[in-house]
Amino acid sequence: MATTTATITLTSNDISDSPISITNQAIFTTAGTDTGITETTGLARKKFATSGNTVLLDHGLAQGIAQDVTADKSAKVYIRNINDRGDGTKYVTILLTAVEIGRLYGGDWMLIPWSGGSGKDVEFTASDTTETTLEYCVFYE
Amino acid sequence: MATTTATIDIVSQDWSKNYEINLNAPMDLFKHNTTGTGLLQMNYHKAVIPTGTNFTLIQESAALNSNPANYVYIANNNTDPEDYVIISIQNEVIGRLYSGDWAFFPWSNATTATAGVDDPSGNDTDIEIQAVTHECIVEYALFHSGETLLTASDS
Numbered sequence: 001m002a003t004t005t006a007t008i009t010l011t012s013n014d015i016s017d018s019p020i021s022i023t024n025q026a027i028f029t030t031a032g033t034d035t036g037i038t039e040t041t042g043l044a045r046k047k048f049a050t051s052g053n054t055v056l057l058d059h060g061l062a063q064g065i066a067q068d069v070t071a072d073k074s075a076k077v078y079i080r081n082i083n084d085r086g087d088g089t090k091y092v093t094i095l096l097t098a099v100e101i102g103r104l105y106g107g108d109w110m111l112i113p114w115s116g117g118s119g120k121d122v123e124f125t126a127s128d129t130t131e132t133t134l135e136y137c138v139f140y141e
Numbered sequence: 142m143a144t145t146t147a148t149i150d151i152v153s154q155d156w157s158k159n160y161e162i163n164l165n166a167p168m169d170l171f172k173h174n175t176t177g178t179g180l181l182q183m184n185y186h187k188a189v190i191p192t193g194t195n196f197t198l199i200q201e202s203a204a205l206n207s208n209p210a211n212y213v214y215i216a217n218n219n220t221d222p223e224d225y226v227i228i229s230i231q232n233e234v235i236g237r238l239y240s241g242d243w244a245f246f247p248w249s250n251a252t253t254a255t256a257g258v259d260d261p262s263g264n265d266t267d268i269e270i271q272a273v274t275h276e277c278i279v280e281y282a283l284f285h286s287g288e289t290l291l292t293a294s295d296s
Contacts, residue, residue, distance in 0.1 A: 004153035004162065008245055010214065010282070012145035015183055020145075022282075024216050026242045032223040043162065074239060078151065080166055088175045093249070099233040099266070102247025103173075103209055109149055109166045110246040113228065113236025120233075137151075137162075 002036045004028040004139060006076070006111060030141040031074040041138045045082075049131040053095070056136060057114075057122040069116030075140035077122060080109035082133050090130055095123040103127075104134075114138070143179040145170045145284060147212070147245060172286045173210040180210070185282045187218075190226060190272040198228075198281060199268040201250045202289035209249035211285040213268060216243035218278040226277050229269040240277075248283075 010022040028037040048054060057077065059069070069075045081092050085106035092104045097120055104110060114122070126132050148167040156162065170180045190196060198215070205211055217226055219240040228235045228244065238244060250266050270279065 002153055002155050004151065006243075007150045007152075008214070008243055009148045009150075010145065011148075012143055015143035015145050015179075015181065015284075020185075022214075024243045029222060029239065031237070031239065032225075034222050038156075040156065040162070042160070043164065071234065071237075075236065076242075078149070078164075085171070085176065088171060088173060088177075094247070096230070096233045096235060099231050100249055100251045101230060101235070102211070102213075102249045104247055105171065105173075105210065107168050108247060109147075109168055111149060112244050112246050113238055113242065115227075115234045115236040137164075 002038050004037060028076055028139050029074060031072060037074060037139050037141050039140050043135060043137045045133055045135050047131060047133045048126065049129050051126050051129050053123055053125045055121045055123050056134065057138065059116055059118060059120045069114060069138070069140050071115040071117055073141050075114040075116060075138060076111060077114045078109065078111050078137045079104065080135045081106055082135050083107075089127070090132075091127050092132060092134065093125045093127070095125065097121060097123070143181050145179055145183075149245070170212055170284050171210065173208055180212075180284045180286050182286065182288075183282060183284045185280070187278065187280045190270055190277045190279055192272045192274070192276055195229065195269050195271040197267045198270040199283050201265060201267050204287040204289040205250040205285055208286040209251060211248045211250065211283060212245065213248045214243065214245045214282040216280045217241065218280060219275070221275065224275045224277055225273055226279060227271045227273060229271075231266050
């Protein structure tokens with residue numbers, strides 16, 4: 001059994017009068033159990049230079065992850081835009097099917113649970129055609 | 142300007158004999174269209190989510206929509222592995238946060254919908270939550286550059 005932990009640390013010395021420091025560690029387990037998740041895509045990278053809507057994680061596929069990730073299971077998606085931030089006007093919009101979740105600017109990352117299901121692709125749209133690289137990984141059962 | 146840093150560490154050393162994951166990624170939370178101006182505002186909450194109803198956890202607003210560099214943190218503090226909350230945005234289920242899980246993601250509050258009483262801007266991309274199995278204790282935060290404040294009804 002694999003033991004995978006994801007730890008977030010949120011810190012700021014000046015967003016309030018007192019410094020804040022929030023740390024939380026999650027252990028990736030299968031749905032409703034203490035058993036560690038044992039499957040992963042591994043860490044992957046995708047380079048692109050288009051502003052068109054693009055599927056990152058395709059739930060239309062008939063095999064592989066598409067069959068394994070379903071609403072009653074457990075899956076986590078990590079995505080990072082590894083470009084430089086630049087002037088802060090370039091970003092990648094992350095969507096769940098047609099619904100926009102948010103924007104990953106250069107250097108930004110996200111970790112979300114993923115219910116998956118038919119047509120529930122994770123997609124992205126870049127703000128322009130500058131070459132952008134996304135790093136991503138799915139942990140699933 | 143404030144400097145707030147969110148760092149993720151994902152570690153797994155027992156996938157196989159020759160493969161381990163050891164990932165570290167820090168990021169600073171900046172305003173849109175700036176080289177490095179930090180977000181100045183945050184909300185931090187802790188709440189008990191009863192079962193059976195899909196609740197609005199973080200409400201959208203026109204100001205959030207117009208400054209789309211916002212970041213959401215949600216943690217399920219329950220301990221029973223069977224407990225979970227369903228996190229949704231608009232009509233899309235993002236996924237389940239089981240006991241001990243957390244999520245962190247950007248939120249641009251950007252999809253246009255029809256304006257309503259609970260949707261003053263017409264951009265109903267509230268972050269929603271539903272507890273299943275048992276009530277769940279959640280902590281959640283929104284780091285943002287401005288929310289639309291509501292005029293007091295007795296003003």
